[in-house]
Amino acid sequence: MSVLDSEIVATLAAIVGAGNVLTGDDLQGYEQDWRRRAQGKALCVVRPGSTEEVARVVQACAAARVSLVPQGGNTGLVAGSVPDASGTQVVLSLRRMAAVRAIDPQNMTITVEAGFILQRLQETADQAGFLFPLSLGAEGSCTIGGNLATNAGGTQVVRYGNARDLCLGLEVVTAQGEVWDGLSGLRKDNTGYDLRDLYVGSEGTLGVITAATLRLYPKPAAMLTAWAAVPSLEDACSLLGMAHKHLGASLTGFEVMNQFALGLVDKHYPHLRVPMWQETAWCVLIELSDAESEAHARGLFEGMLEQAFEQGLVADAIIAENLRQAHDLWHIRESITLAQVEEGFNVKHDVSIPISLIPEFVREADAALAAAFEGIRFVNFGHLGDGNLHYNIQAPAGIDAKAFVAQHEERISAIVYDTVSKYRGSISAEHGIGELKLHKLPQHKSPTALALMRTIKGALDPHNLLNPGRVLSA
Amino acid sequence: MSVLDSEIVATLAAIVGAGNVLTGDDLQGYEQDWRRRAQGKALCVVRPGSTEEVARVVQACAAARVSLVPQGGNTGLVAGSVPDASGTQVVLSLRRMAAVRAIDPQNMTITVEAGFILQRLQETADQAGFLFPLSLGAEGSCTIGGNLATNAGGTQVVRYGNARDLCLGLEVVTAQGEVWDGLSGLRKDNTGYDLRDLYVGSEGTLGVITAATLRLYPKPAAMLTAWAAVPSLEDACSLLGMAHKHLGASLTGFEVMNQFALGLVDKHYPHLRVPMWQETAWCVLIELSDAESEAHARGLFEGMLEQAFEQGLVADAIIAENLRQAHDLWHIRESITLAQVEEGFNVKHDVSIPISLIPEFVREADAALAAAFEGIRFVNFGHLGDGNLHYNIQAPAGIDAKAFVAQHEERISAIVYDTVSKYRGSISAEHGIGELKLHKLPQHKSPTALALMRTIKGALDPHNLLNPGRVLSA
Numbered sequence: 031m032s033v034l035d036s037e038i039v040a041t042l043a044a045i046v047g048a049g050n051v052l053t054g055d056d057l058q059g060y061e062q063d064w065r066r067r068a069q070g071k072a073l074c075v076v077r078p079g080s081t082e083e084v085a086r087v088v089q090a091c092a093a094a095r096v097s098l099v100p101q102g103g104n105t106g107l108v109a110g111s112v113p114d115a116s117g118t119q120v121v122l123s124l125r126r127m128a129a130v131r132a133i134d135p136q137n138m139t140i141t142v143e144a145g146f147i148l149q150r151l152q153e154t155a156d157q158a159g160f161l162f163p164l165s166l167g168a169e170g171s172c173t174i175g176g177n178l179a180t181n182a183g184g185t186q187v188v189r190y191g192n193a194r195d196l197c198l199g200l201e202v203v204t205a206q207g208e209v210w211d212g213l214s215g216l217r218k219d220n221t222g223y224d225l226r227d228l229y230v231g232s233e234g235t236l237g238v239i240t241a242a243t244l245r246l247y248p249k250p251a252a253m254l255t256a257w258a259a260v261p262s263l264e265d266a267c268s269l270l271g272m273a274h275k276h277l278g279a280s281l282t283g284f285e286v287m288n289q290f291a292l293g294l295v296d297k298h299y300p301h302l303r304v305p306m307w308q309e310t311a312w313c314v315l316i317e318l319s320d321a322e323s324e325a326h327a328r329g330l331f332e333g334m335l336e337q338a339f340e341q342g343l344v345a346d347a348i349i350a351e352n353l354r355q356a357h358d359l360w361h362i363r364e365s366i367t368l369a370q371v372e373e374g375f376n377v378k379h380d381v382s383i384p385i386s387l388i389p390e391f392v393r394e395a396d397a398a399l400a401a402a403f404e405g406i407r408f409v410n411f412g413h414l415g416d417g418n419l420h421y422n423i424q425a426p427a428g429i430d431a432k433a434f435v436a437q438h439e440e441r442i443s444a445i446v447y448d449t450v451s452k453y454r455g456s457i458s459a460e461h462g463i464g465e466l467k468l469h470k471l472p473q474h475k476s477p478t479a480l481a482l483m484r485t486i487k488g489a490l491d492p493h494n495l496l497n498p499g500r501v502l503s504a
Numbered sequence: 505m506s507v508l509d510s511e512i513v514a515t516l517a518a519i520v521g522a523g524n525v526l527t528g529d530d531l532q533g534y535e536q537d538w539r540r541r542a543q544g545k546a547l548c549v550v551r552p553g554s555t556e557e558v559a560r561v562v563q564a565c566a567a568a569r570v571s572l573v574p575q576g577g578n579t580g581l582v583a584g585s586v587p588d589a590s591g592t593q594v595v596l597s598l599r600r601m602a603a604v605r606a607i608d609p610q611n612m613t614i615t616v617e618a619g620f621i622l623q624r625l626q627e628t629a630d631q632a633g634f635l636f637p638l639s640l641g642a643e644g645s646c647t648i649g650g651n652l653a654t655n656a657g658g659t660q661v662v663r664y665g666n667a668r669d670l671c672l673g674l675e676v677v678t679a680q681g682e683v684w685d686g687l688s689g690l691r692k693d694n695t696g697y698d699l700r701d702l703y704v705g706s707e708g709t710l711g712v713i714t715a716a717t718l719r720l721y722p723k724p725a726a727m728l729t730a731w732a733a734v735p736s737l738e739d740a741c742s743l744l745g746m747a748h749k750h751l752g753a754s755l756t757g758f759e760v761m762n763q764f765a766l767g768l769v770d771k772h773y774p775h776l777r778v779p780m781w782q783e784t785a786w787c788v789l790i791e792l793s794d795a796e797s798e799a800h801a802r803g804l805f806e807g808m809l810e811q812a813f814e815q816g817l818v819a820d821a822i823i824a825e826n827l828r829q830a831h832d833l834w835h836i837r838e839s840i841t842l843a844q845v846e847e848g849f850n851v852k853h854d855v856s857i858p859i860s861l862i863p864e865f866v867r868e869a870d871a872a873l874a875a876a877f878e879g880i881r882f883v884n885f886g887h888l889g890d891g892n893l894h895y896n897i898q899a900p901a902g903i904d905a906k907a908f909v910a911q912h913e914e915r916i917s918a919i920v921y922d923t924v925s926k927y928r929g930s931i932s933a934e935h936g937i938g939e940l941k942l943h944k945l946p947q948h949k950s951p952t953a954l955a956l957m958r959t960i961k962g963a964l965d966p967h968n969l970l971n972p973g974r975v976l977s978a
C-alpha cells in the first residue's frame with residue numbers, strides 16, 4: 031500500500047474507527063458480485079455507522095480524489111456495487127446503518143436507514159400492522175438503500191410500483207459530502223425539482239442514500255393465488271386486461287412462464303409438481319389481495335376465471351386452497367432461475383416492452399435467434415403485468431453450454447436488444463445498468479437522454495468520484 | 505419594438521407562421537395569471553404547431569438570448585406561466601399542440617400532446633373504456649402539459665397519485681432546443697437517471713414538455729360518495745385510517761372541510777343545502793370506486809360507517825343515493841373557494857403535513873393566528889387523504905377585508921409557513937412555486953436542496969432562458 035493509500039485508510043479509520051475499515055485479502059464478499067461476473071480489488075472497505083460518518087468519509091475521499099463505490103447487500107445483478115480492479119477505490123458499505131428511525135402508523139410511513147435488510151423491513155411493517163410491498167428474490171440479504179439506489183422491482187409492481195413509487199423521502203450524502211435531509215413523509219410536495227427520484231435509480235453515481243421514508247399499505251385481509259394454463263401469449267395479455275378490469279387494484283401479481291421454463295423446473299425439481307405445464311404453451315400466476323375476506327376474494331377470482339374459460343383465454347386453472355399451496359405455486363415460479371443453472375450456462379436478459387407488443391416481440395426475437403442458432407432454447411418468464419420479461423436463452427441441448435455462451439453471448443444479446451429497441455422497450459427493466467450493461471446502453475438509449483444524464487452527473491459529481499464507470503462510462 | 509426585437513419576432517414568424525406570432529396590446533389572456541396576481545408584458549406570444557417548431561423556436565430564442573415562458577392553459581395559482589413586466593420575454597404557448605398521438609388499450613396508455621385539455625383527456629379515456637384519474641377545478645381549460653410541468657394534484661391523489669405518478673414517458677425540448685423523445689409506455693425502465701420526473705414539476709424551467717404517455721386505469725364499475733359529520737380533526741384522521749383498512753385501494757377520495765368553510769357555502773349558496781354542517785366541527789367527503797358493483801360498494805361503505813359510528817368517529821353520515829346526489833355533495837366541496845370570494849378578500853395557503861401531525865399543526869397555527877389577529881376566521885379544507893390542507897384565512901367579520909389582507913397577508917403567511925416547517929410540512933403541496941412563493945422558499949427548504957436545484961438548473965439551462973425567476977430566483 032502506498033503512502034498516500036495508507037494516509038487515506040488512516041483518515042477513514044479516524045472517522046469510523048479502525049475496526050470499521052477493512053483491508054487485505056479477505057474482502058471477497060465486498061469485491062465480487064453475487065453472479066460472479068465481476069471481481070474487483072478495493073483499496074479498503076469502510077463501514078460508517080451514521081450519516082455524519084458517511085458525510086465525513088465522502089468529504090475525506092473527495093479531498094483526496096479517491097473514488098467511492100457505495101454498497102448495500104451487494105446482491106445486484108449488473109455488477110454495480112463492486113470496486114474496479116485498480117485497488118484504488120473505497121467500498122462504502124452502508125450495512126452498519128440499519129436503524130428504524132420512525133414508524134408513523136397514522137401517516138402510514140416508516141423511516142429506516144439504508145442498510146436495513148428488505149426482509150426485516152417487511153417484517154417490521156407487518157408487526158406494525160401494515161404491508162411493505164417490495165418483494166424480490168434477494169430480500170433476505172439486500173438492503174433498502176440498495177433497493178432504492180437501483181429502483182428495484184419484483185413481484186408486486188403491477189399494484190404497488192417499483193421501489194421509487196414506495197419512497198416518499200430520502201436522506202442523501204452528496205458527492206461533496208453534504209447531507210441533504212429530504213426525509214419527508216409527505217404525499218404532496220411541489221416545492222421544486224424532484225431530487226428524490228433523481229437519486230433513486232442512480233446506482234450510487236450521484237449521491238449516497240443513507241436513509242429513506244417509505245410508504246406503508248394496509249395489510250390485505252386475504253391473498254389468493256391462481257395458476258392458469260393459457261394457450262398463447264396473446265391470451266395471457268388479454269387475461270391480464272380482464273384481470274385489471276375485474277379485480278381493479280386487488281390485482282397484485284401477474285406472472286407469465288413459458289412451457290420450456292416450467293419443463294426445466296419439472297425436470298430438475300420433480301418434487302415441486304409443476305401444474306399444467308404440458309397442457310399449453312404458457313402458464314400464468316395471478317395474485318389477488320383483498321381488503322375484505324378470503325371468501326370475497328375467492329368469489330372474485332372464480333368469477334373472472336369462469337369468464338376467461340368461456341372466452342377461451344384459459345384452458346385450465348386452479349386457485350390455491352390455502353397459504354401453503356399458494357407458497358408452493360410461487361416457489362415454482364421462483365425456481366425457474368435455479369432450474370436454469372441446473373440445466374447449464376445461459377444468457378439472461380431483463381427487458382420490458384409495451385404490453386400490447388409483447389407477443390409480437392417474442393415471436394420476432396424467437397425467430398431471429400432460432401435462425402441464427404439452431405437448437406437454441408427459450409426460457410421466457412417474468413412480470414407480464416409490468417411488461418417485464420426475463421427473456422433468457424439456454425444453449426442447445428447436448429452441447430458444451432459454457433463454450434456456447436462464451437462464444438455467442440454478445441451476438442445473442444445484440445439480437446435480443448435490437449428487437450427490444452425496435453419495439454420501444456428497455457434493455458434493463460429492473461436490474462439497472464451497473465457495469466455489465468454499460469457499453470450496451472449507448473446503442474439503445476437516445477443520445478439526447480445520455481447527454482442530459484452526463485450533464486447532470488458532471489454537475490452533481492464534477493470529479494466523478496461516486497461509482498465512476500457505472501451507468502455512464504467514465 | 506426595437507430592431508432586435510423585430511428581428512426575433514420575424515424569425516419566430518418564419519418558423520411558426522406569422523398568424524401564430526401574436527404581438528400588441530391584446531395579449532391579456534397570456535400576460536395575466538388566472539388569479540390576477542401578476543400582470544406581465546410579453547415581447548410576443550408564439551404558438552408552435554409541432555415539436556419540431558417548438559425546438560426551432562427554442563433554438564432561435566437561445567441564439568438571441570431571449571428568455572421563454574412556456575404556457576399551457578394559464579390556470580396556475582402561483583403566477584408561473586406569465587411573462588415578467590420587461591416586455592422582453594417570449595410566451596411559448598403549447599395550446600395548438602393538442603393531438604392524440606396514440607391510444608394503446610392493452611398497454612393501458614395514451615399519448616397526447618402538451619396542449620391537450622385535461623377534460624378532453626378524461627373524455628377521450630372514457631370513450632376508450634378507461635379512466636384517466638387526474639381531476640381538478642381547472643380541468644375544463646388546463647392542459648396536460650401544464651399539469652405535468654406543475655405536477656398537478658387534485659381530488660383522487662389518495663388512490664392514483666399526482667400527475668407525476670400518472671406519467672410513463674415524456675417528449676421534451678431541452679433548453680438547447682434538442683428534442684428528447686422519452687415517450688415510453690413502459691412501467692419498468694432502469695436504464696439511467698429519471699429524467700422524466702426531473703422535468704415533471706419543474707414548472708418549465710428545465711425544458712418544454714411537448715407530449716406525454718400517460719397511464720390509463722380500468723373504469724370502476726361503481727363510484728359512491730359519502731358525507732359524514734366528524735367531531736374532531738383527530739377523528740377525521742382516524743376515520744381515514746379506517747377507510748384505508750376497510751376499503752383498500754377502492755378509497756379514491758377523502759376530503760375534509762371545517763365548519764366555518766361549510767357555513768360560508770351555506771350562507772352564500774343556501775340552495776346547495778349543505779348537510780350536517782352545524783352538527784360537528786368538521787365534515788368529510790369520502791369517495792369509493794368499486795371494481796364490482798354498486799351493491800358491493802354500498803355494502804362496503806355501510807359496514808365501514810357503522811363501525812365508525814360505534815367507535816364515535818362519526819356523528820352522522822349519508823351515502824349518496826345516486827350520481828346526482830354524489831355530484832351535489834362534491835359541488836358543495838368545490839364551492840368553498842367561491843364562497844370565500846363572496847365573503848371577501850382572504851389569504852390562501854396550500855400546505856401539506858404528515859397526516860399524523862395535522863390536528864396538532866392546525867391547533868398550533870389557529871392559536872398563533874388568533875392571538876395575532878383578533879377575530880380572524882379559518883377556512884380550512886382539503887385533501888386529508890394526501891395530508892394536503894387549503895388552510896385559508898378570512899379577515900375578521902365587519903372590517904375592510906381588502907385593507908386587512910393588504911396589510912397583514914405577509915405576516916399571516918409567515919405564521920402559517922413557520923408552523924408548517926416546524927411540522928416538517930410543505931409550503932406548496934400541489935400548486936408549485938412559480939413567482940408567488942419564490943421568495944418564501946429559501947426560508948422553508950433545505951439550503952442543500954436549493955443548492956442542488958441551482959446546480960441542476962445551471963447545468964441544463966446555463967443561460968437561464970427557460971422561465972427564469974420561477975422556482976429559483978434569477
